[in-house]
Amino acid sequence: MVNPHRLRPLSCVVYGEAEAPYDWPMTQDELKQAVARAALDYVPFAGVLGVGSGSTANCFIAELGRVKHKFDVAVASSEETARRLKALGIEVVDLNSVLEVEVYVDGADEVTRDLAMIKGGGGALTREKIVAAVSRTFVCIADESKLVDVLGRFPLPVEVIPMARSYVARELVKLGGEPEWRQNFVTDNGNMILDVYNLDMLRPGELETTINQIAGVVTNGLFARRGADVLLLGTGDGVRTIRR
Ligand code: 5RP
Numbered sequence: 001m002v003n004p005h006r007l008r009p010l011s012c013v014v015y016g017e018a019e020a021p022y023d024w025p026m027t028q029d030e031l032k033q034a035v036a037r038a039a040l041d042y043v044p045f046a047g048v049l050g051v052g053s054g055s056t057a058n059c060f061i062a063e064l065g066r067v068k069h070k071f072d073v074a075v076a077s078s079e080e081t082a083r084r085l086k087a088l089g090i091e092v093v094d095l096n097s098v099l100e101v102e103v104y105v106d107g108a109d110e111v112t113r114d115l116a117m118i119k120g121g122g123g124a125l126t127r128e129k130i131v132a133a134v135s136r137t138f139v140c141i142a143d144e145s146k147l148v149d150v151l152g153r154f155p156l157p158v159e160v161i162p163m164a165r166s167y168v169a170r171e172l173v174k175l176g177g178e179p180e181w182r183q184n185f186v187t188d189n190g191n192m193i194l195d196v197y198n199l200d201m202l203r204p205g206e207l208e209t210t211i212n213q214i215a216g217v218v219t220n221g222l223f224a225r226r227g228a229d230v231l232l233l234g235t236g237d238g239v240r241t242i243r244r
Pocket of ligand 1: 056107
């Protein structure tokens with residue numbers, strides 16, 4: 001049986017169908033588009049849809065116009081995502097005005113088979129973590145390059161209050177990390193990001209809590225305590241679904 005998620009057309013694909021047969025080896029961008037299309041099956045029939053940030057989430061947004069009649073309103077994990085949704089005519093509401101988000105669809109920088117993630121490569125980690133917390137179901141969409149056995153090759157983003165930057169960096173060094181201040185970047189919340197290399201993430205849930213307890217940390221990009229519920233993983237053989 002043909003996997004429907006391998007079928008063209010994909011809305012962001014730059015070439016025509018004739019040049020893109022079904023078995024065409026997929027590029028990373030095509031894998032992102034395939035998982036974005038697969039995620040449309042999870043868009044709720046009513047209520048609130050949460051929409052994440054980043055290039056994979058942007059592919060999902062590009063597909064959303066086709067099903068925008070299905071759900072009532074959206075909440076966005078970044079100003080950029082809100083702008084893109086509004087451009088499609090989708091109503092974006094403040095998270096404070098809703099009790100629950102039915103489904104949240106977002107990408108990840110790394111994800112394990114038990115659906116813990118590193119997020120925040122685009123700097124939207126705090127709002128992403130808040131939307132994830134309010135959501136019933138978190139659907140992670142990622143291409144296969146994001147799947148890892150152990151988190152930590154991708155540097156961990158940590159959002160910090162500006163006056164605490166040096167203190168937090170010293171505390172992160174005590175934890176074995178090598179923090180780097182993300183230059184020329186301010187989060188949607190007016191804060192800074194430290195990207196932390198070489199942390200031991202064998203116990204990601206513990207590390208997530210430890211880092212969040214440092215004074216001045218807003219949050220960190222480990223999503224282990226509240227990981228994804230479903231992973232749609234784009235592979236050369238089609239979209240694999242992994243559930244918690
Ligand atoms: C943004 C994020 C993104 O989900 C993450 O960086 C993945 O992005 P991309 O889909 O572009 O690889 O957490 O803060």
